[in-house]
Amino acid sequence: MASLTPAITLDRVHKSFDGGKTFAVEDVSLEIASGEFLAIIGGSGSGKTTTLRMINRLIEPDSGEVSVEGAPVTGLPAHELRRRMGYVIQGVGLFPHLTIAENIAITPQLLDWPRPQIEARVHELLDLVELAPAAYANRMPTALSGGQKQRVGIARALAARPHIVLMDEPFGALDPITRDTLTTAYRKLHDQLGLTSVMITHDIQEALLLADRIAVMADGRMVAAGAPNDLAGAGGDPRVLALLEMPRRQARRVRERLADNANG
Amino acid sequence: MPDYLSQHVLLSAAALLLGLTLSLPLAIAAHRHAAVRWPVLTLASAIQTIPSLALLALFYPLLLALSAATSGLGLHFSALGFLPSLLALTLYSMLPILRNAVAGLQGVDADVREAALGVGMTTRQALMQVELPLAAPVIMAGVRMAAVWTIGTATLSTPVGQTSLGNYIFTGLQTENWVFVLFGCAAAAALALIADQLLGLIESGVARRERARVMAGAIGLIAGVALAIAPSFVSARPAYIIGAKGFTEQYILAYLIRDELEEQGLVARRRAGLGSSVVFRALAAGEIDAYVDYSGTIWTTQMGRTDQPGREAIRAEMTQWLANQYGIVTLGSLGFENAYALAMRRDRAEELGVRTVSELARAAPQLRIGGDFEFFGRPEWAGLRDEYGLRFNAQREFQSTFMYRAVANGDVDVISAFSSDGRIAALDLIVLEDDRGAIPPYDAVLLVSPTRAHDEAFLAALRPLVGTIPVEAMRQASLMVDREEDKRSVRDAAAFLAAETGLD
Numbered sequence: 001m002a003s004l005t006p007a008i009t010l011d012r013v014h015k016s017f018d019g020g021k022t023f024a025v026e027d028v029s030l031e032i033a034s035g036e037f038l039a040i041i042g043g044s045g046s047g048k049t050t051t052l053r054m055i056n057r058l059i060e061p062d063s064g065e066v067s068v069e070g071a072p073v074t075g076l077p078a079h080e081l082r083r084r085m086g087y088v089i090q091g092v093g094l095f096p097h098l099t100i101a102e103n104i105a106i107t108p109q110l111l112d113w114p115r116p117q118i119e120a121r122v123h124e125l126l127d128l129v130e131l132a133p134a135a136y137a138n139r140m141p142t143a144l145s146g147g148q149k150q151r152v153g154i155a156r157a158l159a160a161r162p163h164i165v166l167m168d169e170p171f172g173a174l175d176p177i178t179r180d181t182l183t184t185a186y187r188k189l190h191d192q193l194g195l196t197s198v199m200i201t202h203d204i205q206e207a208l209l210l211a212d213r214i215a216v217m218a219d220g221r222m223v224a225a226g227a228p229n230d231l232a233g234a235g236g237d238p239r240v241l242a243l244l245e246m247p248r249r250q251a252r253r254v255r256e257r258l259a260d261n262a263n264g
Numbered sequence: 265m266p267d268y269l270s271q272h273v274l275l276s277a278a279a280l281l282l283g284l285t286l287s288l289p290l291a292i293a294a295h296r297h298a299a300v301r302w303p304v305l306t307l308a309s310a311i312q313t314i315p316s317l318a319l320l321a322l323f324y325p326l327l328l329a330l331s332a333a334t335s336g337l338g339l340h341f342s343a344l345g346f347l348p349s350l351l352a353l354t355l356y357s358m359l360p361i362l363r364n365a366v367a368g369l370q371g372v373d374a375d376v377r378e379a380a381l382g383v384g385m386t387t388r389q390a391l392m393q394v395e396l397p398l399a400a401p402v403i404m405a406g407v408r409m410a411a412v413w414t415i416g417t418a419t420l421s422t423p424v425g426q427t428s429l430g431n432y433i434f435t436g437l438q439t440e441n442w443v444f445v446l447f448g449c450a451a452a453a454a455l456a457l458i459a460d461q462l463l464g465l466i467e468s469g470v471a472r473r474e475r476a477r478v479m480a481g482a483i484g485l486i487a488g489v490a491l492a493i494a495p496s497f498v499s500a501r502p503a504y505i506i507g508a509k510g511f512t513e514q515y516i517l518a519y520l521i522r523d524e525l526e527e528q529g530l531v532a533r534r535r536a537g538l539g540s541s542v543v544f545r546a547l548a549a550g551e552i553d554a555y556v557d558y559s560g561t562i563w564t565t566q567m568g569r570t571d572q573p574g575r576e577a578i579r580a581e582m583t584q585w586l587a588n589q590y591g592i593v594t595l596g597s598l599g600f601e602n603a604y605a606l607a608m609r610r611d612r613a614e615e616l617g618v619r620t621v622s623e624l625a626r627a628a629p630q631l632r633i634g635g636d637f638e639f640f641g642r643p644e645w646a647g648l649r650d651e652y653g654l655r656f657n658a659q660r661e662f663q664s665t666f667m668y669r670a671v672a673n674g675d676v677d678v679i680s681a682f683s684s685d686g687r688i689a690a691l692d693l694i695v696l697e698d699d700r701g702a703i704p705p706y707d708a709v710l711l712v713s714p715t716r717a718h719d720e721a722f723l724a725a726l727r728p729l730v731g732t733i734p735v736e737a738m739r740q741a742s743l744m745v746d747r748e749e750d751k752r753s754v755r756d757a758a759a760f761l762a763a764e765t766g767l768d
Contacts, residue, residue, distance in 0.1 A: 058381060083384030093379025097397050097473060107383045156383065 013064030086157030283357030291365030323348035364406025368399030519758035591714030686743025
């Protein structure tokens, strides 16, 4: 991995929303390898969303540089950059006045793909996210459940065959079962399509189960980044250790309580 | 009817279209920049608080000044009629469109907006493909409201010289023809309802994303507008325009003059119901070609004179002054006088022992006076009041029809009447003698605009009118229109006057 050009590089990136009094993101540097699945975790206000949005230029950094596949992101207009990346958000943001098929087709359309090619791609994507094209293509978004909406959101993000997908708590609003199904399904797509994925989550367990590598943010700084095993290693930041301890403690308690019931 | 409707539709449609064209970009700017939002919406609200009639009236002097300022640049436009009405109505239509457009755009879900940028739309594409389509139903609701307001308010453009369905209302009001008033109101209301329904069809089509509904509404609107305004393009011949102020005598005279011109083979149109100072400026600016004014009015209001050198001297000086100041031609007196006068019911006057204004002044502190909308603001009133030291117990203003009613049934004791008004005799009123000569003479004079000063055909066609109308004939003609029983139309009264004076 190290010999290849990183898919995404953040180099000493700063962002302040109050003219420099406080920093939402402070001195963050990060390399994300091509094909890697990175999870960014941290509490609210830790700067994870700001960091993600600086990659597709929904937010511009005050200083530092963001590069994608070796080239600075400022090298081309923001909208062109975004057409080359998938972007999935918690609220999904399907266009309510367009059908499912039209929603998925939007980025290829902006890229002026020929119509037959767009139609074939929409069909293919609906299959990929396991929504039967015949049943769903012409529905309006309001007719879908939360999980189905997010499947369409993912299909829309993948429509123009991006190499990189950015996701901001994509499954945060879903019930646990749907969430489990969708995270597993997405990880499969990630491997199958050879994507580079960056996913924000506040759920450490989800991060541990899904990601190749986890970056932990607190107060605008990146306090640790590494594979789940490395993070848990000795000498780590106490905040990181506390974060990692939580799912273990929860798993222990679940086990204990289930055992109590069995005995009782 | 076709002309009134046609002009009304043309004006409303143009104002609405212009209002929409201006409001949408403003709303988009207000939506994007919070700093723009407050001033834009506040200004639109402020405009809405100006009474619509005042807003219409204010554009006239404004445009007149602008027209004078730009005439050096070879720019010539009319400050009367269509333009001031269009501008005022456009401003008026903007608030509902602006408000709703801003609310509609602001109401678009933040996730949807973020997704639009996230999938790679430019801000323009996000606006056109996502924000505007989603805000469209709310915007259309604003357009509907604006359409109803505009069509209703357009009836008020008659006094600034724009033909509209308001012509029925204003003429009807002045001549106590309530059928006319009702007809004008009903026609405007029907028009507003039709426009509202068609726009409603578009609105629901946009909301339900049914192209067929949108198309049906749009086609209905376009067809309706085209059908209504077609006559104004067919009959667009150059014509002489005869102005008239907003009272019965003026309506009749405008008809009489028009008929006289048409008999001589000239094409003429009337523009009636104009405010007194609007009509004078319109003549000076050549926007109307002729109208009848009164020597005393010109003397006091336009020339600002307060002295009383006598009838002949006033007419001579006025003729000279009009020619020098404006190049206006005073063709001559029609033959009668219509002076401002104070009138009372005969029985009330006898009971108080009042025959002259001096005698009135002694009784005045116990009496109530009524005037038309202009009277108390005019120099004649100031002159009378100061000369005689008139102090009344109460002072009220009426539309002139209601002023006569008020004196007849005793709501007021004294009114500002016109000496040639047929209602003086009909209601058994007496005119109090101006014993100190505070009111100047008011000979009805035919004035011609500077642009027609050398139009011999026009002048020759008008000349037969000079010196032909005795005050008795004028009173009878006015009374035919103003009386309650056997009420006649203005057209009939003009025909009567023509027959009476041997003009036809």
